[in-house]
Structures are given as structure tokens and as C-alpha cells.
Amino acid sequence: MRNAIRNPVLRAVFYAILVLWGVSVLYPLLWTLLDALKDNRQFFFHLPWALPDAPLLWSNFSYVWNKYNFDTYFFNSLIVTGGSTLLGLLLSASTAYVLARYKFKGSGALYLLYIASMMVPFILALIPLFFLMNSFHLINTEIGLIFVYASSVLAFGIFVLVGFFRSLPKELEEASIIDGASYYGTFFRVMLPLSQPGLVTVGIVNVLNIWNEYIVGTILLNDPKHYTLPVEIGVMQAEMQYRTEWGPLFAALLFTIIPVLIVYIAFQRKIASGITAGAIK
């Protein structure tokens, strides 16, 4: 095939830009790993890009996991992310299905309300949310965080899934109703399995966003027992001003990054289609 860019110099320059950007994206990951294997002395007396000295300090990882209680934070993050993703999917898929297939009084307005809520800055809700959760006694609880996160992903889920349900053929549902299945049976046995690709797409995008969420976690959690990973990273980096443990800090970053990287590698295409579907308004 003929080259699209005929000028060889221009072609080389463009390619070099791509390679440079690739390095700028991959190198921080590598450097996080390398720095997680250093002790403080190496941070202060060696160049930042120097390789870690032997013996490599793999103990930084177990140190963070045990002494900094990352086992607890990791588990909390898993529970919160899993719980709010599932709850968010259940609530948005049910409403999205009805909005896509059934007309009733106010259905158009309801859909618009959900879509319009995406325009409202979340930070506006932050202060009342804190007092609301406080009066529900849901500060420092996983379930409180799950409720807030699940609610924050509803609009996106409904928006993408309404589009998805509309794209499915109506004949299958009609056949199922004629066969005598109830509305519920039709939804759970026919539509839900068919909509699996859409559900996975929405679910994965939500998993990434919720796993990484920082500010709501910081406000709704103040007891270290209940911290999620990003909240603890924030605390840890603030503490670095008087207690310098750079190696463990980088090990802690990796505990936060690696799960999302695995999810990204496994579901790359889903993620791309999810953000594309969510952004076309």
C-alpha cells in the first residue's frame, strides 16, 4: 500500500511524535514500578530515572499492604466499586427499558430530566450530600458510598441503555408476549440476555470511574477503616511532607493502577464504544 504521507521527512516527524507520546504514557508506569523498589537514600542521592539498586526492595509492597493497611483499602474499593456498579446497572437498565419501549404520561419529561442532570456540576450537590448522609448515619459506611456512586452513574447508564434497547428488534418481545410470557418474564428472559453487550459497556465504564473516584470518598469517609484506595493515596501523599517514604508511596500507586489496567486491557473495545455512545448528545 502507498504511504498516505508522501514527504518522507514529514512522515518521520509525525511518527516520532507518536512514539514520543507513547513513551510519555508508558514510561510513568514503568517508572512507578522502578521507584516502588527503591529506598529513600536512592531517591535523594540518585537521579530520578536511575534503575533501583540490588537487592530490589519488593518488601515495599508487603510493607504497604500490611503496615499501611492496603489490604483493607483494596477490599473496601472492591466492595464499593462492585456494589455501586451492580446497583447502578439494575436501576438504570430497568428504567431505560421502560423508557425505550413504553409510552406513558410524563415518560418524555422523565427521560429529559435524567439527561439534563448530566449538565449539573456534581460538586454543587457535595455539601447537601454530606449533611444528608450524616443524618442517615451513612458517613463512614460502604453502603452510603455505594448509594451515592450508584446514583451518580444513573443518567449515563439510562442514556446509553435507552439507545441500546431501541436498537434491538421488537419482534422478539412481541413473540414472547404472544407466547404468554409476562412483562417481567419478557424483560428478564428475553431482553436482558440480548442487552448484555450494552450492560457490559456501561458497567465497565462505571467500574473505572468509581474505582478512581476521590472527592466524594474524601468527604463521606473520615475513619481510615473505611477508606477506599484513592482516598488513602491522597492522605498518604499529604503525609509525605513530614514522613518521607517514597518507595512505599509508589508501591501504593501501583495497587491502585494495576486493577484498572487489567480491566482496560481486557475490555478495551467495550470502553471505547462506551465513551463514544455516552458522548454523542
Add this chain to the structure above:
Amino acid sequence: MKARSSNWQRGVFIGTFIVPTFVFFCIFTIYPVVRALYYSLFDWSGMSENKTFIGLGNFRDMFRDPIVWRAIGNDYFLVAGKIAGIMLVATFFAVALTRFRFRLAGFFRSIFFIPNVISVVVIGVLWNFIYNPQIGFLNAFLSLFAKEKVTIAWLGFASHTIWMLLPPAVWAGIGFYMILMIAAIQNVPESFYEAAELEGAGQWHQFSRITVPLIWEQMKVSIVNIMMTTLNGSFVIVWIMTEGGPDNSTQVMGSYLYQMAFRQYHFGFAAALGVLILLLSLATTVALQRLLRREVVELG
């Protein structure tokens, strides 16, 4: 008889699928937003006994507070910088990875998205380390070319420190918008480009005559989206990297809201700041839509 019972069943079905979600949404989204509008009219330190109604007093105080003005300026600085930086680079990558027939295009596309799956907190910590005066990357790199060890406090300037927050924000945003742009370009019928190539049009002509006009809608959505996410969310990276300092010089509206509410307990004032963010992001959306619509008419 039969029709009535099936109508009833239909109604129950719709109700069970709509109502729980809506109730949930009302409690955790609608109520807090409405409540924030209400709080913004009070002088309130968080204790219920000392909440006094002051009408628009918070808004009056806000416009007399020089930090608020600086925060608005910083917000729009980040909006402008991110729109320019992200749109230029993301569009270039999208075109390069779809139209230029480079080897490894799929690989580049995959890795360029990686910053977008990493938490903002992690990105803030990594860039703090780049800027660190003693052990940071940037100073160590500059020291290679200097006689003495460079120890610039990149995040400590009395002014212009906000510039230092632009590179992490742009770096972290490119992948997402590149994916959107790639999807838009792939929707352009291949025959358009084939026809252009038969007529001998080069890449630049194909880009300016075919690609840009046909993906303009997507570019518009992206620009508005960058503006909104910046006004609504840029405070997280600010909070992690500078906490609005030094001396409030990198404060944005969101970080100032956070500080006023959860550090200084001026909840009414902070709620008013939230309302300001809402109003500005709505007004800027309308303004951008106007601005960008005119251009598409010119192109047509």
C-alpha cells in the same frame, strides 16, 4: 374485562421499573442539588442553630472576594488551555491513526488512552513528583545542562503556578477525546477520501475539506465537554497538587468551594460558589454553542 387487567399489569410493570430508580435519583441527586440552591441563601457554619437567612448576601460577598475572581480567572485559563491543547493534539492523533496508514496504529491508540483509566489522584501524585524541587524529574533533567543543581520549586511561584497544572490536565485528557474523534472519522464514508485522492488532493486538503467539516459536530461536543468537565472537575487535580496555594494563587472555583465548606465551615458561602459554577457552566455552554455554530455555517 381482559383489556382492563392487562392495562393494570402494564401499569404495575412500568411502575416497578420506573419508581425505585426515580426515588433513588430524587434522594441522592435531585434533593442535594435543590438543597444546595437553598443553602446558598444562608449564612451557615454547619450547625443547625446558627443558620441565618441572608438572601443574596453570599453572592454579594462572593463578588467582593478577590480570591473568587482569581478562581474564575484560573478556571477559564484552564478551560482555554485544555481546549486548545487537547483538541489540537487529540485531533492530530485521531487523523494520524486513521488516515495516515502508520504501522502500529492500533497499538498507539490503545496505549494513548491509558492516562484516562488512571485515577486523578494518582496522576496528581506522579506530576507532583515530576515537579518536586529536590528529587523531581524536571529539575534533575535541567541539572544536566546547568553547572549547579537546579532546585526550582515549580509549584511554589507566587504567580503563574496555574500554568504548571495545565500539562497534567492536558496529558490526562487527550486519550478520551482522541477516541471520540477516531470514532467520528471512521464514520466518514471512505468513498469521500477515495474521490479526493483520485483528484489528487493531498492529506492537508483531505483534512480541511473532508475530515473537519464532517466531524465538526463531534468536535463541538468535545469542546463543550472539555469546558464542562474543567469547570466542574478540575479542582480535584488542583486540590491534590497545590490545595489552591501558594497563597490562593492556583485556587479554582471548585477547590475554593471545598476549602470554604470543609476546611473553614462557611457552608452557605460554599453553596453559593456551587451555584456560581452551575450558572457559569450553563452560560458558557450556550456561548460556545453560538460561537461554534456560526463557524459551521461558514464552512457550509
